[in-house]
Amino acid sequence: MISKGGSEALLRVLVDTARTPDPDYDVLLPLLRLLAKVGLRDKKFGQKALDLEALDVTLILARKSLAHSYHLLHYLWVLRVSASSVTTAAMLGINGAMELLFKVITPYSRRHTRIVRAATEVLAALLKSKSNSRRAVNRGYVASLLRLHQDWYSHDADHTYVTIRRGLLLCLKHIATLRSGREAFLAAQGLETLLGMAQCCLDQESAEPAVSAMLQTLRQGHPRSPLPLLTARSAYAFPDTASATPEPPHALTEEDFEDNSDEEVDKDSESDPAKEEDDDLETDVDKLSAKPGLDRPEEELAQYQHMCPELSCSFEELQSPLGYDLNLEDAQHANHHHIPTVTFPGQHCFNKDHSSWGPERTNPASASLLCRVKTGRSFKRRPSVNAPPNRQTSSAGTEDPSGHDASGIQAFPEEDAWDREAISCPRIRDFSSSPKPGETAGVLEQLLRAHHKQIPFHDPRVYMAKAQRTRSAVGFEMVAFPDLWGHCPPSGAQPMLERRRGIQRIKILEDVRRLTQPNDIINRVVFSLDEPWTLQDTTPGCLRFFSKFESGNLRKAIQVREFEYDLLTNADVNSSEHQQWFYFRVSGMRAAVPYRFNIINGEKLNSQFNYGMQPTLYSVKEALLGRAGWIRTGEEICYYKNHYCQHATAAGGTKHYYTLTFSITFPHSDDDCYLAYHYPYTYTALMTHLDLLEKSVDPQRVYFRQGVLCQTLGGNPCPLVTITAMPEASSPDQLEQFRHRPYQVITARVHPGESNSSWVAKGALEFLVSEDPVARLLRENFIFKIIPMLNPDGVVHGNHRCSLRGEDLNRQWLSPRAHLQPTVYHAKGLLYYLTSIGRRPVVFCDFHGHSQRKNVFLYGCSVKETLWQAGCAVGAPGLVEDVSYRTLPRILDKLAPAFTMSSCSFSVEKSRASTARVVVWREMGVARSYTMETSYCGCTQGPYQGLQFGTSELQEMGAMFCLGLLILELKSVSCSHQLLARAAALLNGGEDALDQHLQRCSGGGGGRSSSPELDDEPPCLEEIDYSGDGSSDQEASLPELDRQIQECASHREWGEGEEEEEEGAGLKQSGVRLPATVQNSKWLHRVFYDGDLCMFT
């Protein structure tokens, strides 16, 4: 009806009817109701009413009907739907609509509440127009509205009139979007008044619509301020000689700030996500088709020959791998039979139960990866029952002496003899000089001898030696204790944190209270990188902070209240943005006291911290007690838009910031603890790990070469690892087989904040060199080229996203330059080289971390799926596509507990044209080119459902990925008979069990993708308005208006002057939700690939 001009026709009838000298209300009233209903659904209704002069007519009639509330109500409805358009609203304002409404909106009275309510709603709609808001400020409406609200509030103990109160609050909220509006709101004591009211009725469910509006108004009315920093630019600078003009690559617009999304993230359901995504899909078939050809002279490829020594090695020089320059007393940590098990039975963190405390990590011979898949061992995990440290201490009130190590080690020997603070963040050079007893280095040595538990593939002495070679623009002198000492995962994955109802509101009110009740506010800077020296307050009773170590990120700490600190993280080097990753030391705490931390310069629109994720904590005292490890901890966690903003550089838009708040109860008093966004994994940790791995392998069997891809801008070597099996003999046959093994290429950690990707890569590396039969088969059949850290400099400097030049390296694959993006340039060069000699990799996968979604999933590339998603014709002649890119994710879906097919996507977006995945697919022609995304948080499906990832689960994912590669090969037509036979032998006897298990974990063979889960965010107990935009208010009231009209139409007897009591408590705001993004992947499964994969059946 609307598309056929129905609105216009009805509006014309209205104008004609109204212009008759004595309008017939029997016609007019039903017409007005009809108009209001149509107007609700016609987005252009306001403009149409304006064009047809129906707006003037309605306003005039409304004015005339002031004494006749039943008629007036109808006019208000029409005005309400007309005012949805800002232009119309402004026009109504000019014509005096606000004055009219102020005549209708009276102080409290039991009469005409319906009219008052409708009028407040029209007024709120009008005030969305800035010119109306300005007029409202000039006429002193802010104070009037506050008084009106106060009046209704004070007469509304049982919340009968919440809708009127809500309407008035929304008026204030809209006015407060103007700076002058906020000033008027402050001057009229708006913050104090509303804060007091909000605190009173926070928990009253019947007041909910009003409370929600109060919160929105408080947030909008809060004065804006710039971040407490002199400049948003990073505190660390890299003298970038390569680029003469260090200008940002493009002018920043507000949209840039809004869409500061993670790798391959889904848009938030702000407006029309499906449409936005479609807009980004590449529909140019030319750009989707393979583009063979080089981005550099062909001669250059020759240099990559030396990165593939395996292709020319004659194995006459079989020798032991490189040793390291430290004389290790104990080289036996090298575990030849290591499998990245999820559980380390001997290691417990914060566990009072010592019965299971074994002397050594057991390593059952049966624990091969296939066995674990078969027996489902890794899937039977339960949430950790360990009490988190805060509960342990708070229940006892003090430190728990029984929490000491069962092995009887005295925790802190001769404590006065050494400076614990120096131990908790030791100096790099101290360790290298010959240690004398009593000195830091000597004490550390002593501690290592007495306390250090064996951690697979970790050695503090090697770590320290490696740290001396790690180069930074900052010149770090310290290493963080957790990286040095090592990390043992807790015995089980920790459950996601259940969000306490209303927690965000409580936090926001606490923030507002800083302004209205400033008596307990301290506001003292206690740590800052921005001074010529690093400022560190050592006042007793105040926490001490430190972050000047590898991967450390904390720029400033401000003590707000006795137990509350505002923290600011550092922007990426040579940039003013990308604040997300944090990693710092905190000391001087009291046990059993919750400390509130607010990281106030977040940039993302939303965070997994709103959906069960907790930050990670490492306690030095716990580590010395034998419980070395990061744990997820923190309560009262939420993430929301705050009042800090900054003018964006070029476009002049405003950039808003977000607060991540959490409370930590530390396990011990006067401890040294480290807090991080996610389990840290430094560049030095990687270099240590690679050396120890190399030491661990049997060089007669495993070919393990640690090469260097290139030097980074910061002067750190970027390692390139080659893993395959040694030929059994140097006979020509054997050498031939060795050299013709297909390549598999894995890269990781291009985004430094995504430390989860490093743990996944660590799992893959350890698995590939292990004695697991699957690993052996993999080595014998493939050559693995692994670049475990594509952005070492970023990792070293605690960046979240970028290189030292402030560039996102995963947007540089189209045309990298050797002197600007060396790691990407040479990684691409190596891939070109392999392709040029006919050795294109079977699979290319780049490991990432995802901050918005849960589970693990792959992004791949498909022309057909991209066109299909974009609504283009897929059946174009000549468009043939191999669907083999779907096989690996489907295998992983059945195999890996954390992986889910339902989150995978195979669309090629324009904005991702320069990512590794798309470039390797398009330019090298690797059909199976992927980005693997691992959630920072945890899983919503499978055996880990409801659990947060620990490092064991991440490492397991790395091993499972490798197993997936083997099964992919078994299913391929090129699979050799020999491999099939060997795999069959391996699977023999266990085949049924394996099969059953796979059936089970894939939900009866249908695949987990058939689960109803579409949205990756579970619904929260409360509506999380993290943005503070509160854009939902009008949308929510429209269906309500619809309902009112309906109701009125069915109560024709409703007469003038009748007293009405509005239903209050029963009036539930109907939250309108945009339809969930339609996920087509399930459908696509059927279209493209149904029934292809039946493992072992």
Ligand SMILES: [Zn+2]
């Ligand atoms: Zn990433």
